[in-house]
Amino acid sequence: MxxxxxxxxxxxxxxxxxxxxxxxxxxxxxxxxxxxxxxxICVFSGLFAGIVLTGMEASLKALPGLLVLVPAILDTRGNIYGAFGSRLGSALHQGMIQPELNKDKNLIHSIAAALALGGIISIVMAVIAHCVLLVLGRESIGILLLTMISLIAGVASGLLLTMFVLVITFAGYRRGIDPDNISGPVATTAGDVFAMLALFMAAEIVLGVW
Amino acid sequence: MQKEYNVFKIMKTALPLLTLCSLFGIAAGLILDTYENILFALPGLFILVPVTIGLGGNISAIFSARISSALHLGTIEFRHTSLVFKNNVLAILIAGMVSFFLVGVFGHLFCVLIGFESPGLFEMVLISTISGILITMVMLIVATLSAFYSYNNGIDPDDTTIPIVTSICDVFGVLILFGVTMMIV
Structure with missing residues (x-):
């Protein structure tokens, strides 16, 4: 009625x-x-991340301690860039930013925060993981290598995800889609995929250099 | 008053919570590390790890967001007779079962296509569906408790439940996945 x-x-x-x-x-x-x-969507992005992880078996065996970082890296990606997307959404709704790439102060500060958080938390995670492994008397490849892998993976996936979330949120908003409905799922699903790919690449780089 | 974003303010609020989330993530990682031998020995288990954590986290995040909104709107009561509560629980259980069943089917399919070893279609579906149902049930309890606890203590459940459930889901998800796999294979 x-x-x-x-x-x-x-x-x-x-x-x-x-x-x-x-x-x-x-x-x-x-x-x-x-x-x-x-x-x-989450089923397929998660399975794709799983395929990359299965493909990393050799690197994981060669780099003890790396496996400990996997769930934490996957999680923090979703959290940081999900929050970034939700912040963009709120700012768009309130008219604080326009859906275009310009030198707007609010936009620059949000992007800087997302990138900086991604980098800092990568270092924090690696240090904590190494310390815990040490305390438990387990094998670790060392604080330097672990931090390097985590940082390379964190920064690479962070750059990609920042751009991805930004483009999707702005493009969606211009087409009349509420960014609140898309930025969260986009960040968590793309986060899984990008984080695993970046980790794979970082492990290969470190294995290649060492 | 026009609010402004400041990079340091955002980081100050986010860093403690993110550090806490990574602690839970590392705990889940330690479980993976402990059972490393099983992980390497049992084919098809590796492919299930990220999707189990991710899907479990998403299902519980959706459920807690729905419960939080319902609490704000006053359409829900924490009682088995409450229609909104009951329907949300049932719908999320069905959604969890369906998606974890599909994880098993497509997980096996992808393994075969790419040339990874799989324990077999039946085993993969069984592992994924059983652990999915268990994870969804555990997370429904965790999400409900944290949403109602936050709300009753004057904290906005929108701010607390999602980081809490996704972090806890990492640990429970990995534990349950290993437990079920060891029982079936």
Whole structure:
């Protein structure tokens, strides 16, 4: 029933109307319809990351301690660049930034924060991982190598993800898509893929140089 | 008042939370490292690790975001008779089951296509679906508790639940995946 008719008939029907609306909004099929497409994308990006990880078997064997970093790297990517996307979305909604690449102060500060956080947390992760491995008496390739791999992977994936989230968010906003609905999933799915590829590359570089 | 973004302010808020998230990630990594031999010995297990963590985190993030919004709107009560709560739990369980089932099917398919070893279609689907259902159930409990706990203590659940559930999901996800794999293969 349209809301105008309900309102004309009085408040008693309004309660029924709201209840009906909630029942429809929270029906299992409507939740599934909203959730499943997104999860499907996540299935494929996650499996792709898994294929890269399986392909890294030799590097993982040659670089003990690297495996400890894998879940942390995957996670922090989603967190940092998901937050970056959600910040861009809020700023676009409030008119703080325009959906174009310019020397806007708010835009530059958001980008700088995303890049800097990606770099700093890569170093923090590697140092913590090395210390924990040391305390537990397990094998580690050493704080220097571990930090180098983590930093190369962090910076490379960070640069790619910053550009990717920026372009997708701006392009979506110009086409009338609410950035809040796309930046989160984009950051976590692209984050998985880019982070694993960057880690693979960083491990190959370090193995090649050493 | 016009709010402005400042690189140092953003970093000051984000760094402590990110460090905490990496601690959980490293804990999950240590579990992987502990069972390294099994990981290298059992074919097809490696391919499931990132997708299990990622999917588990996404499912619990969606669920907690929905519960948080419902709490804000006042359409939900923490009771088994609450329609919104019940439907959300059921829908997320179904969504989890379906997506983890697909992970098993496509995981095996990709292994075969690329030439990685797979334990077999049936085993892969069984491992993925059973661990998926277990992870979804555990994470539903974690997400519900953290959302209601935050809300009852005057904290906006939007700020807390997602980092909490995704971090905890790393650890539980890896543990459950290993447990189920060792039982089946």
């Amino acid at each position: 349209p809301i105008d008719e309900v309102l004309e008939e009085g408040t008693e029907n309004l309660k029924e109307y709201v209840e009906e609306y909630i029942e429809e909004y929270a029906s299992i099929s409507s939740i599934l319809k909203q959730v499943l497409p997104l999860l499907l």
